[in-house]
Amino acid sequence: MxxxxxxxxxxxxxxxxxxxxxxxxxxxxxxxxxxxxxxxxxxxxxxxxxxxxxxxxxxxxxxxxxxxxxxxxxxxxxxxxxxxxxxxxxxxxxxxxxxxxxxxxxxxxxxxxxxxxxNNYIEPNTLIMEVDSPPSEDELYAIEGITDVYFVTKNRIRLQFNAGPEITKTIIQASITNGWRLSEIFLEKSSLDGVFAQLSKKKHAGNKAPELVPVNF
Missing domain, CATH: 3.40.50.300 (P-loop containing nucleotide triphosphate hydrolases)
Structure with a gap:
């Protein structure tokens, strides 16, 4: 055959x-x-x-x-x-x-x-930071560009922002100034589902979800 x-x-x-x-x-x-x-x-x-x-x-x-x-x-x-x-x-x-x-x-x-x-179709607009001495919500909202604050744990915080990726530098400087003792910070990648939804909405609003046909080379 x-x-x-x-x-x-x-x-x-x-x-x-x-x-x-x-x-x-x-x-x-x-x-x-x-x-x-x-x-x-x-x-x-x-x-x-x-x-x-x-x-x-x-x-x-x-x-x-x-x-x-x-x-x-x-x-x-x-x-x-x-x-x-x-x-x-x-x-x-x-x-x-x-x-x-x-x-x-x-x-x-x-x-x-x-x-x-x-994976990078949607520019990241959230970041995760971990600090030993966490600030209050008010302190975080006072940072220009921060639009939402969510405490994942006492020391781990998810921040949503409408500024560019340079917001991380601003937060690092705020941590140094205020003694938050920052131990980790990174931008969250958009989920595949989020990218998929954006592409579907952009190209064919209102139609059924498109099919992904990935290719290995």
């Missing part, structure tokens, strides 16, 4: 089984394997003829958390020496396995770039 020359089938079979970690199940009936190993068999079938392109549709659907991690690892290994197109609606799957994203809605490409560009 894969047009492999008859004299090369045995070697191709052994290589695909080894690559997918199923050599020790060679004599087992497929239906008696776990869902994760059944997926591995499917991946072995997809690469046995050494294609330059592999297309996968929801490859971790129905798997338990451990099986998902195993299959994701296998997909990344397969993508080391070939292109992999992975279609999924699960955003965590995108983040865990993909390098580039093409988002398609109603047959139109509405986003096509790297995962890094997707």
């Amino acid at each position: 894969r047009s492999i020359p008859s004299n090369k089938i045995k070697d191709a079979l052994e290589l695909a089984k080894a690559k997918c970690g199923i050599s020790h199940f060679s004599k087992r009936v497929l239906k008696n394997l776990s869902g994760g190993y059944q997926q591995r068999v499917g991946l072995a079938q997809a690469i046995i003829h050494n294609p330059k392109l592999v297309v996968l549709d929801e490859p971790t659907n129905g798997l338990d958390p451990n099986q998902i991690l195993e299959v994701r690892k296998l997909i990344r290994e397969i993508a080391e020496d070939r292109a992999v197109i992975l279609s999924t609606h699960i955003l965590s799957e995108v983040q865990a396995t993909c390098d580039k994203i093409v988002m398609i809605e109603h047959g139109e490409i509405v986003f096509a770039d790297t995962l890094h560009a997707f």
